[in-house]
Amino acid sequence: MRNLWLIKLRKISQTFFILILILTPVFQVIRVYRQDPFPYRESFLASNFFNAILTEIDKPLRNFLSHFYDDLSGGPYSLKIWFLKMVEPMSSAFAIIRNLFVPEYWTWILAMSFLLPLLIAFLFGRIYCGYVCPMSTITHLHLRLRKRFKKAEPGYSATALKPLSTKRKIFISILFLVLFMNPILIAYILPPALMQHSVSDFILYGGFSLWGLMLCLVFIFEWIKPAYFCRKICPTGLFLTFLGKYRRFSLVHVPHVKCEAGCHLCNEVCWLGLNPKTRENDPACDLCQRCVMVCPQHRLKAGKASAILGDRPRIAKLAFKKGQKGLLVLKQSSSLTFFIKKVRGCGTAPSSPFCPLSRISGKI
Amino acid sequence: MNKKEPAFKRKYFLWGVITLFLAFLGKVFSKAFLWLPSKGANFDYLRPPGASKDETLFLLKCIRCRACANVCEAGCIRFFTFLENPAYAGTPYLIPRIKACNLCMNCTQICPTGALSEIPDVKEEIYERVDMGKAFVLESACLSYNGRVCGVCRDACPLKDRAITLKPVAKPVVHEEYCIGCGRCEERCPQLPAAILVRREKTYA
Numbered sequence: 388m389r390n391l392w393l394i395k396l397r398k399i400s401q402t403f404f405i406l407i408l409i410l411t412p413v414f415q416v417i418r419v420y421r422q423d424p425f426p427y428r429e430s431f432l433a434s435n436f437f438n439a440i441l442t443e444i445d446k447p448l449r450n451f452l453s454h455f456y457d458d459l460s461g462g463p464y465s466l467k468i469w470f471l472k473m474v475e476p477m478s479s480a481f482a483i484i485r486n487l488f489v490p491e492y493w494t495w496i497l498a499m500s501f502l503l504p505l506l507i508a509f510l511f512g513r514i515y516c517g518y519v520c521p522m523s524t525i526t527h528l529h530l531r532l533r534k535r536f537k538k539a540e541p542g543y544s545a546t547a548l549k550p551l552s553t554k555r556k557i558f559i560s561i562l563f564l565v566l567f568m569n570p571i572l573i574a575y576i577l578p579p580a581l582m583q584h585s586v587s588d589f590i591l592y593g594g595f596s597l598w599g600l601m602l603c604l605v606f607i608f609e610w611i612k613p614a615y616f617c618r619k620i621c622p623t624g625l626f627l628t629f630l631g632k633y634r635r636f637s638l639v640h641v642p643h644v645k646c647e648a649g650c651h652l653c654n655e656v657c658w659l660g661l662n663p664k665t666r667e668n669d670p671a672c673d674l675c676q677r678c679v680m681v682c683p684q685h686r687l688k689a690g691k692a693s694a695i696l697g698d699r700p701r702i703a704k705l706a707f708k709k710g711q712k713g714l715l716v717l718k719q720s721s722s723l724t725f726f727i728k729k730v731r732g733c734g735t736a737p738s739s740p741f742c743p744l745s746r747i748s749g750k751i
Numbered sequence: 752m753n754k755k756e757p758a759f760k761r762k763y764f765l766w767g768v769i770t771l772f773l774a775f776l777g778k779v780f781s782k783a784f785l786w787l788p789s790k791g792a793n794f795d796y797l798r799p800p801g802a803s804k805d806e807t808l809f810l811l812k813c814i815r816c817r818a819c820a821n822v823c824e825a826g827c828i829r830f831f832t833f834l835e836n837p838a839y840a841g842t843p844y845l846i847p848r849i850k851a852c853n854l855c856m857n858c859t860q861i862c863p864t865g866a867l868s869e870i871p872d873v874k875e876e877i878y879e880r881v882d883m884g885k886a887f888v889l890e891s892a893c894l895s896y897n898g899r900v901c902g903v904c905r906d907a908c909p910l911k912d913r914a915i916t917l918k919p920v921a922k923p924v925v926h927e928e929y930c931i932g933c934g935r936c937e938e939r940c941p942q943l944p945a946a947i948l949v950r951r952e953k954t955y956a
Contacts (some may be wrong), residue, residue, distance in 0.1 A: 411821055419826035427826060465816035465863055474863045478814050482864060485781055486811070487774035494865040567777060569784040574815040574841055584841070587817060597833040597840070 393689060394676045397517060401524045404463050408521060408582055411460050412590035417441065417448060429593035462583035463521055464574075472496045475580065476504035476515060477623040478573050481566065505630065512631030516617065516624055517673035522578035522605075523658075526614050530658055533613060559625060566622055575601055577623060578616070614658055618671075631670040636690070638674070640667050644686040653678035653687060663687060785810055785838045792835050795950055796844040797934060799828060800852065800881040801859040801867035804951075812866035815841030822861050825853035847934020847949050852883065854909060854933055877931070878910065884932030884951045886915070886925045892946035895922045904936035904947045923947065 416432045420441050427433050441448075458469045465474045479500045486493065507514060516523050551559075566573050574580045575598070585599035608616055617624055646664065653663040656677045661669050663678040679687045785807065799819055803809050820828040820843065827850035831839040845852060854877055859867045870880050886904075894901040895917075902921040908914055914929040915936065923936075925947075934949040 415821050415823075415826075418822075418824065460821045460861065461816070461818050462821075465814075465818045467818065467861055472861070472863050474814065474816060478816075479863075481777075482812075482814055484770060484774050485777035487771070488778050494863065496863040497865070500863065567773065568780050570781060570811055570814065571785070571838060571840060580815070584815075584817060587821065591820065592829075 393674065394680065397675060400518045401521075404519055404521055405524055407459065407466070408462050408586055409590075411462060412587045414460070415587075415591060420445070427591050427593065430591055431593055432590060433593075462587070463519060463579035464577070464583045472500070473503070474500040475577060475623065476501065476508075477626045478577065478580075480505075480626070481573065482570070485567065485570070504627075508627050508630035509633055509635065511636045511674060512634040513624065513627040513671060513673040515627055515673075516621075517675040520579055520623075521582050522621070523617060523673070523675075525606075526609065526617055526658060529609060529613055555619075562622060563625075573622075574598075576621075578602075578605060578621065581605065614660070618659055624671075628671045631672075634668075634670065636674075637668045638663055638672050638678070639688050639690045641686050641688050644684055646686060647684060650683065652681045652683070656681045781811060782807060792831065792839065792844075794846070795948075796846055797852075797883045797932060797949065797951060799843050799845065799858050799867055800854070800856065800877075800883055800931075800933075801862070801870050802883075803866075803868075804882075809866055810838060810842065812864050813842050814864050814866075816863065817841070817843075818861045818863065819843050819858035819867065822857040823853075824855040824857060825850060827852055828858065845934070847937045848945055849938075851934035851938035854881065854931075878929070881931040881933070883934070884949045885927050885930050885953070886932065886934075886936055886947055886949045887953060888923050888925060889946045889948065892942055892944070893923065894942060894946065895920065901941065903939050903941055907935040907939040909933060909935065 413432070416427065416430065419427070420438070431437075458467075460467050463475070464478075466472070474497065479497050483493070483497055483501050504515060566576070574584070581598050581602040585596065585602045588594060588596045588598060605616060651664055654661075657663055658675065658677065659671055659673065661671055663669070663672070674689055676689060679689060798809065803812075817830065820830065827845045827847075828843045829845060831842055831844060833840040843858070856870050856872045856877065859870045860872075862869070868880075870876055888896075888904075890896040900921045902917055902923065904923050905911060905915045905917050905921075910929050910931065913926065914931070915923050915925055918924055932949050932951075936947045937945045937949045940947050
């Protein structure tokens, strides 16, 4: 069975975050209107027309919507729903680590908005990118338009993610250090912050700022190289990918199901340029479920990562006792080989006696 | 199987050491990365209620998320742009002469970082803990000190007859121990330019 509810969840959350991006500044204008009709003088919403409409509908708005816009404010960068307050995970992480020795800077909101995404990243990996970030929504839209009008797939797809070269390692470390040291720059790079700031600038204060300019640059870059920003540059994506190495819930190949000959629809459809046909449990996967939808053989599935069984022999033994062969089909995915190479000191060869994986597979 | 555990522990210990080292670096160098000219901007401004008096601390705490402007009932909160001062860009301020604070305390309750410390919407708490600035009267410009009767600032003040009292005839006197610096007196002052100013530091008179 395909997990259709996950796709529905993704679509609902994406539309929700795009909507609040635009609606919260408008709510703010309405909220302020009760006190003063012209607080934001440069805004196009502070026109006579808008005020005339507001005078007509202010009372019903007050009656029906007051709870709604008391309980919802912010945007994808910093959100408040009812009592729940969340900040973008990486900026909160940086703020917490930077102020580690100054406990009075800590707030439980910052800590929670750091720890909850951390937990989510350990469970589901890079789910923030696919489900919350409005940049991914725009990238999806762009790719669909490209397919519709240019009849062309993005050039990067169906290629496996290469291991990090030294150049990229240096780039990433410099980027992270600069962003970590500087409390300003992060708001000028992250797309959710850019969008929230530029939209609220436009609606509340009636103009474009440097955030709008940066957003335009990001969009132009997106037009030239589709999805390159999300794949290679976005620091939050890199951060979550790094955490997603140890994830428990990921894309899994259903055992004993073979692909159709020559079919690589899943690779074509993947917007992050991953290789779901041969690589399950990829740390960069954001569980967008496109490949799952497309697969004609129902071979792909979102579930518990089978590769982790290598690290958890007890579960593997249990499965062996119960005779669930499906759980014992172990594949050497990237994270596992990385783990074995780094920690155990043995190579990729499954016959090595030091490798726990080979022991289990030997029992089979 | 048991041999694996010490390797794991060593790995996590290393990560912990790296995090602590980064935190140390951040504490030492993050102030250096803030480009701080002696003055924030070429105009006078107030920070929203609950902000710390030390500007560097405030800049380090604030993550520029703009949540405060999205809940402000008075619509008084504005933001520094990059051109005014790159280090201050995106941080909230207000100019009381344009729009004064309403003391609704929404911004302090929504701030996720503690840059604006949380203050409940209770009269006594607000009077105690809010300290945005202090008002002071320019006696040479004030109407009441120049032979007329005004007293608008006293009527505008939320701490009527405590922060601003009138001595005969209708001459305003500011008591700094009560003044919370909301800026309503400056907003309502009929003189042009305002004869009563609210500033974080006493720069005039």
